[in-house]
Amino acid sequence: TFLLPQQEIGIFLENQQRLTQLTEERDRAFSDLTHELRTPLTSIALVAETLSKRLHPPEVNWVERMLNETNRLIDLIQNWLDLSQLHANPSQYLNYQNFSLRDLISAVWYNLQPLAEKKQIKLIITGVEQVEILADKSRLTQVFANILDNGIKHSPQASPITLHLSLGGSDSQAKSLVICDIIDSGEGFLEADLPYVFNRLYRGDTSRKRNSNSFHTLAQGSGLGLSIAQEIIQAHGGKIIARNHPQTKGAWLQIILPLQPNHVTPPVKKTQKR
Template identity: 30%
Template sequence: MKLNFIYTIRWKFILVFLLSIASTVLSMYICYRLFLYLVYITPFRTPIRWVVNNMGSTPILIITGCLLFLVYFFVFSRKVFRYLEEITRGLQEISKGNLLYEITAKSSDELGTVAENFNQMTKKLRKSIEEERNAEKTKNELITGVSHDLRTPLTSILGYLELIETDRYKDEVELRYYTKIAYEKSKNLKNLIDHLFEYTSLRGEVLQLQMKKVNIIGFLKQLAEEFNPQLEKEGMSYRLMAKEESLFVQADGHQLMRAYENIISNAIRHGSGGVYLDIHISKDQDEVVVKVINYGETILERDLPYLFDRFYRADRSRSSQNGGTGLGLAITKSIIELHGGHITARSSGNETVFETRLPLYPDTVNKHIRLQ
């Protein structure tokens, strides 16, 4: 076991104290020899003897020894005192609000530990302040986005209802037309509110996941079957490809269904230019990889990093005119991350791929390790 006691402050001061005493004794011996030389050999022996006879040798030795000890103790401990002064200066800077200031850890003793702890404290405090600022910024952005997205359909609804209320329509056909538009806008508004509530619930961590063992291959096959009417309407069909018969993950089935519903809906909505929607399922070490591929219009490179941001709408991928609320993929990302996974998107040529990675079910991972 490594002995760390010599690196502590108390042992450093004990060593400094002992070294100061040893240096003082050695210096006193040298002074004593010099004194004998002055008394018996040099021409100054008479006045020196007079001083010794009148004052005594003991007080002189005591005073000289004390002075030498203080000098040696100060010399040997000056590095420690300088370090204390540096830590004090650092604390003063931190107290002034300069959280970028760092105290250099020069030793492995308590002072070095104190310096390192204060550095860690300032880093955590700085990070906490940054997170608080980001949270405030996020909240403001969310309020701004919600206000804009709620105001747009609500303005349309009020406009058409005002036309109906003031009888500014030609006939019943036009009345029904205005009513239908207001009804459709109301449904879009409800859809946006529902998505917003779901998103804030996920981000607020109030959601309690009901985790179970789920066969992701059977799960996605069943889910894709439910999209057949929508696929047929767009002139498409799905193809599900997997080498294994079953791959298990630990997940909340309802929430996972919500996540992949958003991905598949998005793929159908923006991939209607293609014939197929492909779902590839594979295993990569201890992860299940699911790729949902559509063959529609390419997503611009500048839009890819922002696809999973709430209320982000590119000209092609997040348009409110095609029924998107700007929250679907943001909700999907939150759900996937709550399950310990992550999601990415890439697009090239006429192929757009949304890839999710989820941890394999623990028993499956252990079995895989044993088989190796």
Template identity: 25%
Template sequence: MSIRTKLLLSYIAMIAVPVVLFGAVVMTAAGLYLRDMAPGSGHAAARQHRAALPFEAFRDLFGGRSELAGGLRFVAAHDPRLLDDPAFLADAEAELAKVDAGLLVLRGERTAYASPGLDADAITRQLQAGGSEAANAWPPRKPGGYGFDRIAYTAADGQSATLVIASDMEPVARFFRRFVPTVLLALVGALALTNGVLTYFVSRSIIRPLQALRTAAGHIREGELDRPVNLRRQDEIGQLGAAFEEMRVRLRDSIGDGLQLEQSRKELLASISHDLKTPITAIQGCVDCLQGGVADTEEKRRKYVAMIAGKAADMNRMIEELSLYSTLDVGRLPFRFERLELGEYVRRTVEELRLDPRLAGVRLELDVPRHDPASADPWPLCVQADREKLRRAILNVVENSLKHMEREPRILRFALERLAPGAPDEAVAIRIADNGTGIPEDALPHVFDRFFRAEPSRRTESGSSGLGLAIVKGIVEEHGGRVRAFSRPGEGTSIVIALPADRSSRITDSPGKQPT
């Protein structure tokens, strides 16, 4: 749930919860105070509606008074003789008593009839004064204010008379004196409680994760990058925490990569120093022999010069591979991609290798199917590749195989394979297999690492830089492909170069643009 949604719900709750609490308090207080209103009096409405809605008691009270007042007004207008009948007045008085009211009949300034308990003189003075000041006596011995309903009529004997219905308002006044403060306090309490609780929980849900982020920032500032930031939230703060955790991981990895890079540079310098030291030492030895007169014959001099030339060539090749790998490693080696029909390309490459003197005595075998336009798949095995860089990768694999082919007959096989045909990740693979000594199983995952040699001792005397297969991996990956090694000790090694297949319908040897 987002913070915006939480705030919206909290605002709604700040309105809804006080309203509900306020309503509950109003209903409860009204029920309790109405139950206590005019205890022991003739207030039948309060007693009659204890189980009903609280304010129905007021509705029945005032409704009953209005109904009786209307009936008496009708009698005064149409049959005033009944107001002189004691029996009728007694019945009317009994009905009025049920709604906490009394009856007073005035003839001029004389009281002709008054309900028991009413202070007729006080009510008469109040009516004559026209005020609403309190009159004591009804209910008996309980002071309170009256509400009056005066009905003027003409008596049967023709004299002017007034019918006064006196309603006791003290129970109602007492109810509101207790009810209104309770309601106001309940409203203030509900608002304070609701806002306090919601503010506490909402603020805690925001402040606590921010404090966690502040603590994590302190750890990062102190260099402690191994403490994860896991807020376990789905809102905006959770997203911030996820971004913070990603930043922490990247920073840790970046520092780790920097340390690894620094270590790799140290290893690189050590490897270069070691690999160059051997041929330089040999060259220095030959020069010393030539200068010291040890080579006292022409044949010896030619031998030492040839040795110097060979070691210089090895050094030049090692430096060239180091330069190529460095350029490739920093991504500055330019590639010129074009669409190649890989079968024909491998066939030509193998034919060139047959003429290489370094492969004298090595039997080259080729298994490349020729393209048949009438076959089920009319398209040849094509890739987007840089001719020269791909050739360099193949030659590096061949040179690596030559170093480990010690038994006769020496055989080097080239094969072309299709991987995942028809799939979106369809690839074309060049497999180069030898029957050499093979690679130990524990060394196989590292053969494409730079300066890695499977032999216990370093074979720098062969001119190996330890970068050949690392360069192969870099070139293949720049083509968007992958390279893998398979080997069994004593049986030989296979290097598989897989490149993404190009399924376009037209073949061209014109240079293409480098893929982006």
């Protein structure tokens, strides 16, 4: 370590402040743009959907392709707006309730089963049987749906996805955290991409991809899925870590969440009147 002269410290802080300001201005401008684009894109999607019902092959194939791409852009816009709202004021967009985390994960997997069955992929859930958590059920559903969907898409045929639940915490707050490890058997992330996988719209260097079907092919999708997952987890006071598993060599995403966030008052359970 070394000390900077007082003048250089001032210049460094000024540059950092300007960089932060430019980033905020860019995000704000992009959010305004996405708001303006959502309405015309929705109109285009409705027109394309109407045309697809009236046309016949091969014309209908072109319209369906246009509809798919339009819907993809609409999803991208909604994801960006969600990300911006969560980043600006996370607590305002969270609706806390008590629920079973394991039941939520099972429900998410049930909805993904048609996709999983095509590749003969099964989810193996291990660890703690019952984990009651105070969190936003809808937002955590979004997190696990995104991660498990990616796991299915980028896993080899007939390979399992393992999800392990455990409890942890400091000595003074034993078992105050739930730790969820999600591991697949795909190609994993490129080591060079790992520091950036949670960055907005990060696509990685496609020239260095080992396999275009692997999890680390960040060019697929909107490039916002893991960013949104991180914002949601951090808004709950938790964290999410991406790495490659040493045994399966696949993607390993670890989610750490407080069972009871410090800044949230538990909802009062209603009792029936006799």
